[in-house]
Amino acid sequence: MYKIEVSSEADKVVRKWKKSNPQLWKKYQKIYYELIDHPRNGLGHPEPMKGGKDITWSRHITAHDRIIYDIYDDIVTVLVVEVEGHYSDK
Secondary structure, three states, X not given: OOEEEEOHHHHHHHHXXXXXXXXXXXXXXXXXXXXXXXXXXXXXXXXXXXXOOOOXXXXXXXXXXXXXXXXXXXXXXXXEEEEOOOOOOO
C-alpha cells in the first residue's frame, strides 16, 4: 500500500470540485483510493508521462482533466502533483 500526499495546489482544486462539481469530485475520489493499492493500473487509463523518468504518471479524470502524480517506490509514496486542465495550453 502506498501513502498518498497531495500538493497544496492540487488540494485547492479538489476542494473547489467538492463544492462546485460533485460528480467530478467523486470520480477523483475513486482514482485517489485506487492509487493506494496500484498506482500504475486501473481507472483513467494510467500512463507514464513522457520525460517523467518513469516516476511521473497521468490518469484521465475527464476528457479535459487529468490527475498527474509521482510514484516513489523507495518510500512507498504517491505524490499528487496536479489536477485539472492538463491540456489548457492547447
